[in-house]
Amino acid sequence: MKRPLYYLLCAIACTSMVGATMPMAAIAEAIQPQATAEQRAQADATNSDTGKAEDGTNANAKADTAEDGTATSTGTSAVNTESANGPAATPGTAAATGTATTAPAPSLRAQTNGTPAAISTTSPTGYAxxxxxxxxxxxxxxxxxxxxxxxxxxxxxxxxxxxxxxxxxxxxxxxxxxxxxxxxxxxxxxxxxxxxxxxxxxxxxxxxxxxxxxxxxxxxxxxxxxxxxxxxxxxxxxxxxxxxxxNDAARPSVTQIVNNAVARCRQQTDGSEYGMALWLHDWTLDQLEYNHSLNWCSAESGLTRHQGTCESYQRIYLS
The missing domain is CATH 2.20.130.20 (S-adenosyl-L-methionine-dependent methyltransferases)
Incomplete structure (x- = not known):
């Protein structure tokens, strides 16, 4: 029973000696899984690409600059390079052509609604x-x-x-x-x-x-x-x-229609004012139906469209 206990104490003492002589960083690296080392290699590669982007060669920077373009009110495509950090770049410079040294901030102007485009059409042709x-x-x-x-x-x-x-x-x-x-x-x-x-x-x-x-x-x-x-x-x-x-003989004017009616009235009555007034009253009622939409209100509508309001009856009778 004493010998196993002796071996256990020896093992503990050896472990303590090794821990004292070996740094903790080395211990952690020794027990690090292989997958972590691969992730670190990928991180190094990403950092390298980021450095390239800072040199103005990253394609994503060009894409962001292209998305900042808007159409002008005349319908012509133009690139709006003004950002929240500064004025618009001069055409032909690196900023205007999409090779800015840093990825441009989204343009505030590009996010607003532009003035509606003016309408310019030529005069219609083919009309008399x-x-x-x-x-x-x-x-x-x-x-x-x-x-x-x-x-x-x-x-x-x-x-x-x-x-x-x-x-x-x-x-x-x-x-x-x-x-x-x-x-x-x-x-x-x-x-x-x-x-x-x-x-x-x-x-x-x-x-x-x-x-x-x-x-x-x-x-x-x-x-x-x-x-x-x-x-x-x-x-x-x-x-x-x-x-x-x-000017259509098949569609006489209001004056012609009324004159024809008066001529018939004289032939079909005794010529008295009462007799003619009654005849013209009845004739007017026969010319049209009441327009319940209240749109037609003239002698023209009553005598040629055969519909009208009270005003139509009155205008016809006075004609």
């Missing part, structure tokens, strides 16, 4: 008629072709050199035939006060001419954005006018 108006360098154009009476005529509205905020509306058409002049529709209806965005392709408005005579339509244009002064063209009230003359 055009009407234009110009203000502050912006041209507003209405174009249309002749169409048979009773079919919709399209008015193509465009703009040149305006902004993306540009819009237009078509006002109520007015009609006259040598007699009285009137609005064909009720101007208080929302349809005639609504503005539509023109964008880059313009907007189409339509109207159907149903009687011989002259129609005049005003088109209104605005291009302003008070919340964005750089995009505000300062146009709040620009007008151009389309005038269309209809």
């Amino acid at each position: 008629h055009t009407a234009t108006a110009t203000q502050n360098g912006v041209t507003f154009t209405v174009s249309w072709n002749d169409a048979p009476a009773g079919t919709a005529t399209t008015f193509h509205v465009t703009q040149a050199n305006g902004s993306s905020q540009a819009k237009a509306r078509m006002d109520v058409p007015t009609y006259w035939d040598g007699g009285g002049q009137e609005s064909a529709c009720d101007p208080s209806r929302p349809a005639w006060a609504s503005y539509y965005s023109l964008g880059t392709t313009g907007h189409d408005f339509t109207f159907e001419f149903t009687a011989s005579g002259t129609y005049r339509i005003h088109f209104y244009f605005m291009d302003n954005d008070r919340n964005d002064p750089q995009n505000d063209k300062g146009i709040y009230y620009l007008r151009t006018t389309a005038e269309v003359t209809v």
Whole structure:
């Protein structure tokens, strides 16, 4: 029993002697796994690549510089090299060409929304008629072709050199035939006060001419954005006018229709004021149905479109 105890004490004493003569760093290195040594070799290689990047030869730095490019308001591609740490670099220098000595910080300007691009279109071609108006360098154009009476005529509205905020509306058409002049529709209806965005392709408005005579339509244009002064063209009230003359024997004017009715009235009554007034009253009621949309309000609409409001009945009777 004494001998095993003696051997154990000897082993402890030997271990203590070795620990005293061998540094702790050496002990740790001796017991370090092989995988750790391989990781250290990889770290050394990474440090070497980082040093190369600091010399301006790292491809990632070029990629970051290329991502800093933005398009200008005219649609031309340009590189924005201004960063948060300094002014824009001069074209042709190392910073402008993407070989900066350090990877550029993300550009603050590149992250903002640029001013909407100005719209520049040429005047529409292929139309028989055009009407234009110009203000502050912006041209507003209405174009249309002749169409048979009773079919919709399209008015193509465009703009040149305006902004993306540009819009237009078509006002109520007015009609006259040598007699009285009137609005064909009720101007208080929302349809005639609504503005539509023109964008880059313009907007189409339509109207159907149903009687011989002259129609005049005003088109209104605005291009302003008070919340964005750089995009505000300062146009709040620009007008151009389309005038269309209809001469179709199959679609007589309001005056012709009324004159024909009066001639029949004289033939079919005794000529008394009461008799003629009653005949014309009944004839008027037969010409149209009440327009529940409240849009049509004229003698033109009542006699040629056969619909109208109370104002239509009154205008027809007074004609």
